[in-house]
Amino acid sequence: MSTTVTATSRVRADRRVWAPYVFVSPFFIIFALFMLVPVGAGVYLSLTEWAGLGSPEYIGLDNYARLLQDASFGVALANTAFYTVLALAVVLPTSLLIALALDAKGLRLRNLFRLTYFMPVVLSPIIIALIFGLIFDGRYGLLNAVLDALFGIPPVAWLTDPTLARVVVVVLVLWRWTGYLTIFFLAGLQNIPRELHEAAELDGAGVVRRFFAVTLPQLKPVTAFIAVTMLVNTAQIFEEPFLLTQGGPGEATLSISMFVYRAGFQRQELGYAAAAGVVMFLIVFTLGRIGIRAFGVGRTR
Amino acid sequence: MTDLTRRQLLQLLGLTGAVAGTGALAGCGPSGPAAPVTAGAVDLRMWTHDPGYATFFTEAAGDQALVAGSPWQTTVDVTSIAPQDIVSRLVTQAVAQRPLPDLAGLVIDQFPRVMRAGIAENLFVDLTSRTQAFGDGLLKTQPYSVDGRVYAIESDNSISVMFYRADLFDELGIPADVATWEELVEIGGEVAARTGQAIGMVSNGDNGAIVNGFVQLLLQRGGGLYDADGTLTVESDEAVEVLELMAAGVRNGAFLALADPYGGAVAAALKNSELVATVMPNWYEVYGLQANVPDQSGLWRARTVPAFADGGHVASTLGGTAFAVLKDQPGTEAALDLLERTYLTPEGQRARYDAGAYMPTLTELYDAPEFQEITDPYLGDQRVFEVFSAAAADMPVFYQAAGASILRDSLGGPILRAINGQTRAAEALRTGVEAYERQVSS
Numbered sequence: 001m002s003t004t005v006t007a008t009s010r011v012r013a014d015r016r017v018w019a020p021y022v023f024v025s026p027f028f029i030i031f032a033l034f035m036l037v038p039v040g041a042g043v044y045l046s047l048t049e050w051a052g053l054g055s056p057e058y059i060g061l062d063n064y065a066r067l068l069q070d071a072s073f074g075v076a077l078a079n080t081a082f083y084t085v086l087a088l089a090v091v092l093p094t095s096l097l098i099a100l101a102l103d104a105k106g107l108r109l110r111n112l113f114r115l116t117y118f119m120p121v122v123l124s125p126i127i128i129a130l131i132f133g134l135i136f137d138g139r140y141g142l143l144n145a146v147l148d149a150l151f152g153i154p155p156v157a158w159l160t161d162p163t164l165a166r167v168v169v170v171v172l173v174l175w176r177w178t179g180y181l182t183i184f185f186l187a188g189l190q191n192i193p194r195e196l197h198e199a200a201e202l203d204g205a206g207v208v209r210r211f212f213a214v215t216l217p218q219l220k221p222v223t224a225f226i227a228v229t230m231l232v233n234t235a236q237i238f239e240e241p242f243l244l245t246q247g248g249p250g251e252a253t254l255s256i257s258m259f260v261y262r263a264g265f266q267r268q269e270l271g272y273a274a275a276a277g278v279v280m281f282l283i284v285f286t287l288g289r290i291g292i293r294a295f296g297v298g299r300t301r
Numbered sequence: 302m303t304d305l306t307r308r309q310l311l312q313l314l315g316l317t318g319a320v321a322g323t324g325a326l327a328g329c330g331p332s333g334p335a336a337p338v339t340a341g342a343v344d345l346r347m348w349t350h351d352p353g354y355a356t357f358f359t360e361a362a363g364d365q366a367l368v369a370g371s372p373w374q375t376t377v378d379v380t381s382i383a384p385q386d387i388v389s390r391l392v393t394q395a396v397a398q399r400p401l402p403d404l405a406g407l408v409i410d411q412f413p414r415v416m417r418a419g420i421a422e423n424l425f426v427d428l429t430s431r432t433q434a435f436g437d438g439l440l441k442t443q444p445y446s447v448d449g450r451v452y453a454i455e456s457d458n459s460i461s462v463m464f465y466r467a468d469l470f471d472e473l474g475i476p477a478d479v480a481t482w483e484e485l486v487e488i489g490g491e492v493a494a495r496t497g498q499a500i501g502m503v504s505n506g507d508n509g510a511i512v513n514g515f516v517q518l519l520l521q522r523g524g525g526l527y528d529a530d531g532t533l534t535v536e537s538d539e540a541v542e543v544l545e546l547m548a549a550g551v552r553n554g555a556f557l558a559l560a561d562p563y564g565g566a567v568a569a570a571l572k573n574s575e576l577v578a579t580v581m582p583n584w585y586e587v588y589g590l591q592a593n594v595p596d597q598s599g600l601w602r603a604r605t606v607p608a609f610a611d612g613g614h615v616a617s618t619l620g621g622t623a624f625a626v627l628k629d630q631p632g633t634e635a636a637l638d639l640l641e642r643t644y645l646t647p648e649g650q651r652a653r654y655d656a657g658a659y660m661p662t663l664t665e666l667y668d669a670p671e672f673q674e675i676t677d678p679y680l681g682d683q684r685v686f687e688v689f690s691a692a693a694a695d696m697p698v699f700y701q702a703a704g705a706s707i708l709r710d711s712l713g714g715p716i717l718r719a720i721n722g723q724t725r726a727a728e729a730l731r732t733g734v735e736a737y738e739r740q741v742s743s
Contacts, residue, residue: 051418052392070740072710137560138505140569159560160505160717246507250714265389266706268414 039281045274052270063275073276075251076259079166080235083255084287086170087177087234092227095178096219099185100211114186117179128176129243133159136168162252165245169253172240177233181226188222189215224295231291235284256280336631340372343635347379348387349406351622353657354456355379358404360656361643367652368642373635377404384408384622388415391627395424403632404640407453409444409621410509413705416447425452425625426633431641439645440662440693443529444701445623453623454644456653457584458660460692461517461617464590465500465578467602467681473498473577477602481610482546489555492577499557500578502567503547503720506560508713513619514562515716517580518543520697521617522609531702535712536734542609544719544726551720558720568593580606582619583660583689591679599681603688605695616692618699660689667693704741711736 046063048056067073102113120128135142136158147153158164192215200210216223238257241247247254247262254262260280264273345362349355355377361367362375380402382390388411394401401424407415415421428451432442445453470477473492479485489500504510516526524539550556557576559566570576571594581589590601605615624644626636643649650666653659654675666672667690676682702708712733719729 051420053395053418053420053423071736072740133560134565137566139557139559140566157505160558246509247710248507248511248713249505249717250508251710252714262706262710265385266414268388268392268417268420 042274042277042281045271046278047275048271049269050271051268056271059271063272064279066272067275067279072251072254073256073259076254076256079241079252079254080237080256082166083170083173083237084231084234087173087230088227090170091174091178091181091230092223094174095181095226096185096223098178098182099189100215102182102186103189114183117182119179120176121180125176125239125243128172129240132168132172132175132244159245160249162249165249165253169237169241169244172244173234173237176240177230181230184222184226185219188219192218220296224292227295228288228291232284232288235287236280256283337634338373338631339634342374342376343632345375345377345404345632345636345639346400346402346630347377347404347406348382348390348402349379349622350382350384350387350408351406352381353659354406354622354624355381357653357656357659358639358643361649361652362639364652367646367649368639371638371642373638375635375639377639384411387411391415391424392420401627401630403627403630403636405625405627406456406622407445407625409459409623409701410705410709412445412453412623413701413703415452416701417703421447421452421625422450424627426628426637428452428454428626431637431645435645435663438664440664440696441618441621441623441699444621444699445625449529453625454640455621455623455662456644456659457582457621458662458693458696459582459584459618459621460660460689460696461521461580461582461606461619462603462688462692463578463580463606464586464601464603464680466574466597466600468600469498469574469577475500475577477604479607482607483610485607486546486550486553486555489550490553493554497554498575498577499570500555501550502557502559502562502570502576502579503551504560504562505558505717505720508710510560510562511713511716511720512709515543515547515712516699517617517619518547520614520699521580521606522613523697525697525700526705526708527700527702529700531700533702533708533734533737535708536730539613540730541726542611544716544729546609547720548722548726552722563589571597580617583658584620586677586679587658598679601680602683603677603680603685605688605692614695614697616696618696664693704737707740708733708737711740 045056047058047060049059049062050056098117101107102110102117107113134140138144138155138157138160141158143158144153144155147156156164158168196214196218197210200214205213236257237255238261241253241255242258242261245253247258256276257280260273260276263269263276345358347355347358349358359377359379362377368375384407387405387407391401391405415424429449432439432451432454440458441455442451445451445455465475465477467477469475473496475485475488475492479488485500492498492500502514504514519525519535519540522539522543524534524537524543526533526535528534547556551558557570559570561567562581567576567589571590579585579589586601586603590597606617608615624640626633626640630636643653644662647663647666647669650659650661650663651671654661654672661667661672667686672686673684673690675684675686677685712730715724715729715733715736718724719726724732
């Protein structure tokens with residue numbers, strides 16, 4: 001009898017030990033299968049030359065050496081850096097300003113504004129690119145027509161001038177993501193206790209002082225999250241330049257993701273594409289870690 | 302059982318993952334080659350990007366005028382896939398040893414992807430024995446050849462002619478029979494200065510569009526990107542001449558510089574009658590002109606392309622989609638039979654023309670009475686094959702190579718700068734070729 005009781009309690013104890021692991025195991029199994037295995041395969045592929053069929057031929061670090069000498073990859077890196085820096089420098093402050101405006105007391109049609117700003121997020125990128133193509137077309141574009149009608153400015157080659165094309169891509173990023181990020185800032189603003197503003201006001205702080213002394217510090221966790229998310233997303237930018245300019249004119253708007261896509265799916269150089277993908281992963285991972293550390297994401301307040 | 306440590310858990314999960322992964326991959330493994338269907342009912346799987354081909358093959362499979370006497374009773378199961386994804390999926394399916402289609406439509410600029418690493422040889426049936434009997438009588442086999450072997454058959458000759466607004470040519474005093482490009486660009490410049498209207502267009506958008514426009518004229522001039530051996534030939538006197546003509550045309554206003562030859566800007570230029578002529582392939586009449594300016598029906602005409610003063614052709618080619626038959630599939634033999642009946646017989650080519658105005662690739666048909674009698678209401682009831690016959694008789698040959706995509710990206714920027722007058726033509730070509738050689742040799 002005592003043996004049976006001991007055995008039963010041991011089974012129960014074993015179940016208690018196993019239970020938490022069983023519950024969390026699906027994540028780890030799926031993570032291993034769909035994240036670690038593909039990443040490992042990608043790293044291995046980056047050390048090979050492979051067009052898709054047959055066996056990959058091991059070539060060591062040749063793909064990485066080729067990347068270092070590839071002017072196109074340098075252009076893609078520079079363009080991606082341009083997009084990332086401008087996205088952080090322009091999109092982030094713009095989102096915050098719009099959120100502040102939407103959070104203002106007594107604002108009419110608040111929900112309409114929110115809906116309007118959020119709309120680009122749910123629109124198909126293809127439609128967005130099509131519309132932007134019509135707006136920024138150098139000859140028949142809406143923007144040039146407006147500039148000509150109002151200021152007599154001659155047609156501007158928005159999409160066919162290398163520098164301007166990059167700027168238009170950033171404008172597209174701005175237009176597409178500002179509303180989305182505004183929602184996060186708005187949520188953050190609404191969580192700031194009103195008493196803090198009232199106390200600052202009683203102490204004689206004006207609007208600007210209250211913004212820098214109360215609003216910004218209180219928004220730090222939200223800002224940090226948005227900044228890191230934006231940093232990581234923009235470093236992998238693909239849809240905007242791909243749909244708007246196909247990386248052109250020339251390679252003026254080519255991003256690293258497009259470079260990877262081009263090598264893999266337009267040139268059938270899968271090993272080379274994998275090497276570029278690994279480099280992109282390292283860059284994004286490093287930037288993400290730097291961002292997390294710099295902005296203090298996840299630190300307890 | 303003792304307490305489970307974290308290390309043990311990870312080891313266990315690793316083992317579980319490995320077992321699960323192996324099992325899953327084993328489940329995805331080859332199911333073994335299916336037995337070929339040698340006669341009777343067969344359902345051919347076809348991948349294409351174009352609904353026009355889907356409709357044509359589906360109907361042709363049941364058209365007794367085409368398939369009478371065939372050992373197979375064929376139906377066609379079409380999967381619609383974007384052009385670039387067709388090649389990607391063919392390769393991934395082949396690697397995973399999963400079922401492939403029996404027929405696949407390959408857009409011409411995607412074919413270079415299968416020209417490397419033996420992909421075409423491994424995936425597709427060699428069609429050379431079926432095409433070589435026609436000799437030069439079958440057009441556009443070269444772009445779909447690897448080492449002289451043909452792996453796909455063109456659907457549409459994509460023969461470039463000049464479409465022009467007959468009413469506006471009359472009004473503007475532009476002779477419809479201008480003999481050379483040099484004359485036409487000069488006249489175009491005068492017209493542009495007077496009315497702002499253009500007699501042609503060049504693309505200043507993405508690399509593909511920029512280079513395609515250049516190549517179309519380069520082929521007409523007698524040049525090319527590659528020769529039959531796949532050797533790069535783009536740095537030539539002909540290429541310089543073409544690029545200089547394009548730049549001159551943009552400079553004097555004879556050519557409109559538009560980002561996308563098929564997009565909204567062209568539609569606007571056509572609607573505003575700012576673009577009064579353009580050199581484009583036959584299919585542009587349907588996809589460019591009729592689609593954008595149906596109201597201009599009857600006003601347009603077609604003619605052969607004005608020649609370059611120093612030589613070349615009166616026609617060119619741009620674009621195209623060829624069909625390949627996949628090896629070792631259950632329906633491979635039936636697919637070959639259907640492709641042969643629809644693509645390599647006069648009846649099949651006529652059926653394709655009737656179905657979607659796909660221009661024949663058999664040269665003998667251009668002078669056949671049944672084609673010569675065809676009139677085109679959009680082109681003012683013009684007997685179009687009088688034009689296309691002359692064009693087909695002088696159509697340049699177009700060769701591709703595995704590095705064609707790299708070449709396109711390397712040339713796009715320099716050509717654009719040359720068109721915009723920011724660099725000289727020869728210098729632009731040198732820059733592009735150097736960039737290409739750096740990439741293909743590294």
